[in-house]
Amino acid sequence: MTDLPESGGAGAGAVGQRWLRADAEAKVRGTFRYTADEPVGRVCYVGVHHASRPHARIVAVDTEAARAVPGVAAVVTGADLYRALGDRLLSGPAFGDQPALAYDRVRYAGEPVAAVLAWDLATARTAADEVYVEYEDLEPVHDVDDAVAGGPFVHSELRPSAVFGDLAHLSGRTETNVNYEYNLRKGDVDAATAGAATTVRGEFWSPPTHHVPIELPCTTAWPAGDRLEILSTTQTPSYVRQAVSELLDLRLNQVRVRTRPLGGSFGSKMYDRFEPLVAALAWVLRMPVRMEATREEAFLVTTRHGVAVTGHMSADADGNIVAASADVRYDTGAYADIGPRITAKSGMVACGPYRLEAARVRSRCVYTNKPSAGPYRGFGVPQVTLSHETLVDELARARGEDPAAYRRRHLLREGDTAAMGTVMHSADFVGCLDAATAAIGWDSPLRREEGSWRWGRGVAVGMKAVLTPTISNAVLQLNQDATATLLISTVDMGQGSDTIMAQIAAEVLYLGRGQVRVVAADTDVTPYDTITAGSRSTYHTGNAVRLAAERMRDRLVFLGAERLGVSPTDCKLTADGVVSSSEQRSIALPELMHGYFGARGTTLTTEANYTTQWVPYDHETGQSSKVTEHWFAGAVAVELGVDTRTGRIRLRHVALAADVGRAINPTMVEQQLIGSAIMGTGQALFDYIVFDEGQMLNGTLLDYQLPSIKDVPDKITPIIIESPHRTGPFGAKGVGETVLIPFAPAVANAVRDAVGVRITTLPLTPERVLTALWDSANGGTTA
Amino acid sequence: MTATTIELTVNGIAQQLTVPDDELLLDALRRRLGYTSVREGCGVGACGACTVLVDGKSTSTCLALAVRADGAEITTAEGLRQDDAVVNSFIEAGALQCGYCIPGFVMMATELLSENPQPTPQDIAEHLEGNICRCGTYLEIRAAILAAARRRAETAASGSGSGSGLEARA
Numbered sequence: 001m002t003d004l005p006e007s008g009g010a011g012a013g014a015v016g017q018r019w020l021r022a023d024a025e026a027k028v029r030g031t032f033r034y035t036a037d038e039p040v041g042r043v044c045y046v047g048v049h050h051a052s053r054p055h056a057r058i059v060a061v062d063t064e065a066a067r068a069v070p071g072v073a074a075v076v077t078g079a080d081l082y083r084a085l086g087d088r089l090l091s092g093p094a095f096g097d098q099p100a101l102a103y104d105r106v107r108y109a110g111e112p113v114a115a116v117l118a119w120d121l122a123t124a125r126t127a128a129d130e131v132y133v134e135y136e137d138l139e140p141v142h143d144v145d146d147a148v149a150g151g152p153f154v155h156s157e158l159r160p161s162a163v164f165g166d167l168a169h170l171s172g173r174t175e176t177n178v179n180y181e182y183n184l185r186k187g188d189v190d191a192a193t194a195g196a197a198t199t200v201r202g203e204f205w206s207p208p209t210h211h212v213p214i215e216l217p218c219t220t221a222w223p224a225g226d227r228l229e230i231l232s233t234t235q236t237p238s239y240v241r242q243a244v245s246e247l248l249d250l251r252l253n254q255v256r257v258r259t260r261p262l263g264g265s266f267g268s269k270m271y272d273r274f275e276p277l278v279a280a281l282a283w284v285l286r287m288p289v290r291m292e293a294t295r296e297e298a299f300l301v302t303t304r305h306g307v308a309v310t311g312h313m314s315a316d317a318d319g320n321i322v323a324a325s326a327d328v329r330y331d332t333g334a335y336a337d338i339g340p341r342i343t344a345k346s347g348m349v350a351c352g353p354y355r356l357e358a359a360r361v362r363s364r365c366v367y368t369n370k371p372s373a374g375p376y377r378g379f380g381v382p383q384v385t386l387s388h389e390t391l392v393d394e395l396a397r398a399r400g401e402d403p404a405a406y407r408r409r410h411l412l413r414e415g416d417t418a419a420m421g422t423v424m425h426s427a428d429f430v431g432c433l434d435a436a437t438a439a440i441g442w443d444s445p446l447r448r449e450e451g452s453w454r455w456g457r458g459v460a461v462g463m464k465a466v467l468t469p470t471i472s473n474a475v476l477q478l479n480q481d482a483t484a485t486l487l488i489s490t491v492d493m494g495q496g497s498d499t500i501m502a503q504i505a506a507e508v509l510y511l512g513r514g515q516v517r518v519v520a521a522d523t524d525v526t527p528y529d530t531i532t533a534g535s536r537s538t539y540h541t542g543n544a545v546r547l548a549a550e551r552m553r554d555r556l557v558f559l560g561a562e563r564l565g566v567s568p569t570d571c572k573l574t575a576d577g578v579v580s581s582s583e584q585r586s587i588a589l590p591e592l593m594h595g596y597f598g599a600r601g602t603t604l605t606t607e608a609n610y611t612t613q614w615v616p617y618d619h620e621t622g623q624s625s626k627v628t629e630h631w632f633a634g635a636v637a638v639e640l641g642v643d644t645r646t647g648r649i650r651l652r653h654v655a656l657a658a659d660v661g662r663a664i665n666p667t668m669v670e671q672q673l674i675g676s677a678i679m680g681t682g683q684a685l686f687d688y689i690v691f692d693e694g695q696m697l698n699g700t701l702l703d704y705q706l707p708s709i710k711d712v713p714d715k716i717t718p719i720i721i722e723s724p725h726r727t728g729p730f731g732a733k734g735v736g737e738t739v740l741i742p743f744a745p746a747v748a749n750a751v752r753d754a755v756g757v758r759i760t761t762l763p764l765t766p767e768r769v770l771t772a773l774w775d776s777a778n779g780g781t782t783a
Numbered sequence: 784m785t786a787t788t789i790e791l792t793v794n795g796i797a798q799q800l801t802v803p804d805d806e807l808l809l810d811a812l813r814r815r816l817g818y819t820s821v822r823e824g825c826g827v828g829a830c831g832a833c834t835v836l837v838d839g840k841s842t843s844t845c846l847a848l849a850v851r852a853d854g855a856e857i858t859t860a861e862g863l864r865q866d867d868a869v870v871n872s873f874i875e876a877g878a879l880q881c882g883y884c885i886p887g888f889v890m891m892a893t894e895l896l897s898e899n900p901q902p903t904p905q906d907i908a909e910h911l912e913g914n915i916c917r918c919g920t921y922l923e924i925r926a927a928i929l930a931a932a933r934r935r936a937e938t939a940a941s942g943s944g945s946g947s948g949l950e951a952r953a
Binding site: 493 | 805818819820821822823824825826827829830832859860861863870873874877878879880881882883884885886889907908909911912913914915916917918919920921922923924925953
């Protein structure tokens with residue numbers, strides 16, 4: 001590993017340490033300022049009027065009563081904004097299909113139709129109810145498979161955005177709800193299946209769910225001369241700046257986007273959410289405008305895709321997996337958001353991390369009349385993992401083999417070529433599987449019956465590609481007193497990036513905890529970064545930070561050599577400053593900086609870019625020699641009980657193993673693993689959005705179930721696997737999604753083991769478990 | 784809407800406020816007085832992010848009217864002392880990720896320890912059931928509360944005072 005540092009040496013060693021989080025004390029004491037806590041002066045609040053219909057033509061919007069409410073400053077309809085901005089009002093990361101306010105049609109119940117502005121929030125919200133919209137109902141389409149089959153059509157034509165050039169060929173396509181289709185082809189699946197000894201098939205459904213970060217979205221925008229300033233809860237400040245500059249036809253330097261560390265996000269505060277609406281109102285009305293979303297509005301602004309999968313897996317007489325398939329339908333709701341990218345990224349791994357002789361995937365992104373679905377921790381991969389991890393489990397069982405041992409035999413290894421044509425590196429599936437199963441005592445005896453309880457064990461493996469190609473930048477300022485200020489646009493939202501990036505810089509520069517300060521993203525100050533998402537930051541931003549720090553180190557060595565009057569090749573940076581080995585002399589950084597500039601308080605600046613490249617996949621076959629920069633590999637093993645009287649499931653032990661390349665901060669890695677287990681417990685057992693005729697029925701926290709302290713599994717074992725990545729910063733990769741991906745399938749597999757019943761629809765609620773047990777006992781079908 | 788003038792004490796500081804009768808205690812504390820540790824996460828008393836102590840009892844301020852706090856003594860997370868056992872145990876245990884929900888947990892933990900100085904893990908779960916940490920920091924939070932209980936017991940046993948004596952009300 002040539003890239004591994006000469007760390008280990010005295011003084012360095014920030015990497016691998018369990019540093020406490022940056023700002024831990026302020027966050028515990030409640031004095032830390034999140035986005036909504038920043039002072040912004042007097043602002044006009046937005047109250048949004050939401051559509052009551054899932055699909056309708058807007059005939060008229062009557063704003064008179066709302067305008068008459070005392071304290072209302074303005075009422076703005078979609079038509080008003082469309083008159084001002086034209087087609088620029090339509091935005092979205094993959095398709096320019098979503099208006100900040102609906103102006104001709106509403107496409108989901110809850111869609112913003114009008115904005116009421118008032119100088120106090122209560123008035124704005126009250127007056128929003130006084131807007132009256134006359135609708136002409138259109139036939140809605142609610143079910144993803146109905147939408148695939150034909151009309152009604154949610155959009156009259158497809159409008160790819162300028163962000164992804166490879167979607168351009170879809171422009172203008174009509175009479176379809178399928179906005180994107182990814183295909184993977186390897187070998188002859190039909191022939192291989194026909195000749196197979198064992199074949200298993202399944203239909204799977206993962207329901208729509210919600211991220212529910214506890215911090216609600218808050219966006220404020222105000223004109224400042226010829227500029228627009230935006231302060232927003234966003235994971236994607238660079239993206240928002242670009243989107244708003246396009247929306248308002250402003251130059252990039254006329255738009256400033258700031259954010260603060262977020263109170264959680266999980267994909268919900270990503271791309272543009274309320275920013276286009278608030279920016280448009282602020283710019284058009286020339287006033288400071290603030291949107292504080294309610295929890296109900298946060299539920300409606302984005303969701304996780306409900307996904308249907310039809311899949312199969314076949315083995316020959318020796319057990320080799322000769323064929324696998326997945327027909328995947330992503331319900332992306334009324335607006336595509338990043339759904340087309342999710343469809344492709346998940347489609348490429350929909351047959352699992354196995355050595356497959358033949359594979360076929362058809363993955364489609366489908367409009368329906370529901371709130372838009374977008375990115376959510378795992379980027380669509382958890383939903384297809386339910387399919388391949390159920391199928392491989394059943395294949396093992398059909399052959400009479402142990403599900404863990406069977407997986408082990410067929411998992412991809414270093415150097416193997418995966419189904420989409422990319423060679424595997426630094427993805428230790430076998431190590432993860434072995435560690436997770438060993439932790440729960442997979443091979444130890446299990447008492448399977450206790451009263452009405454049945455106990456069982458299950459395992460699942462997950463595979464995901466990191467977002468590629470992407471761009472990160474870092475600017476590092478070394479202060480004269482040997483502290484440093486790091487300028488990056490990565491957003492800390494609980495994953496701990498401010499701490500991780502500080503550790504990476506500190507490792508190179510021999511600094512300690514508290515000596516590297518990370519500046520919150522501000523597009524006037526911090527350089528471009530694609531997004532904080534998809535577990536990409538540790539690798540990408542981490543590499544940019546490492547490079548910037550190495551340049552700083554080289555600069556310091558050069559300056560130190562000059563001061564010491566020796567050759568730079570004779571010098572190195574250590575905890576004591578720049579040290580000359582031949583002269584046995586050293587110069588501390590504060591002294592070096594002071595000597596160089598002749599002043600106190602000065603700064604020395606370096607910067608670096610880190611950009612990854614890929615080979616775009618073939619549109620017919622999905623094949624690519626390099627579809628991604630690197631892989632996430634993880635495994636979850638579960639021991640659980642099912643109460644056959646009530647259908648209740650109790651998670652007695654979950655073990656989660658993730659290959660993180662190298663743990664920059666083991667505590668934060670473990671928190672990601674444990675946090676995934678807790679979020680995964682909800683997704684496996686009870687967490688889902690209920691729709692009825694397009695209306696979201698449980699979009700409040702009274703109705704939507706989230707894991708509480710009482711839902712935590714009895715025992716959680718996080719396991720860090722380190723298979724260093726050759727180009728990762730100190731070998732590191734991200735970990736935010738790795739074990740959430742196989743979590744729910746591992747639980748479903750353990751339920752199968754406990755009670756002998758296969759359930760392929762999530763979540764595994766007591767009702768669903770009881771129904772499945774009943775059906776099984778009565779010879780019916782499984783749920 | 785009529786308005787009422789109320790007097791209350793927040794973190795030891797006497798305050799007089801004139802608030803509309805329908806104003807939530809959450810808004811009075813956050814927007815009028817600037818206690819931004821008091822956060823709306825759900826608006827329906829289901830997440831615990833807006834929890835403060837009103838006369839020592841945990842209260843979801845998103846469900847409480849400000850006028851009902853007339854005469855009350857309120858403690859928010861900002862008002863806990865520099866050497867507070869719960870606060871310092873949370874920090875040392877790393878009992879936070881994004882941190883947004885944590886002040887609510889700190890207030891619940893403070894109430895729990897005042898009622899039950901030596902809680903079991905089960906007691907902690909019962910008491911904290913209504914608070915949601917979406918990052919999933921429950922294990923660290925539980926460890927922090929157990930550590931805070933030990934810390935308090937040790938402080939009581941040694942009878943030691945604390946800090947520099949120089950402390951402002953927050």
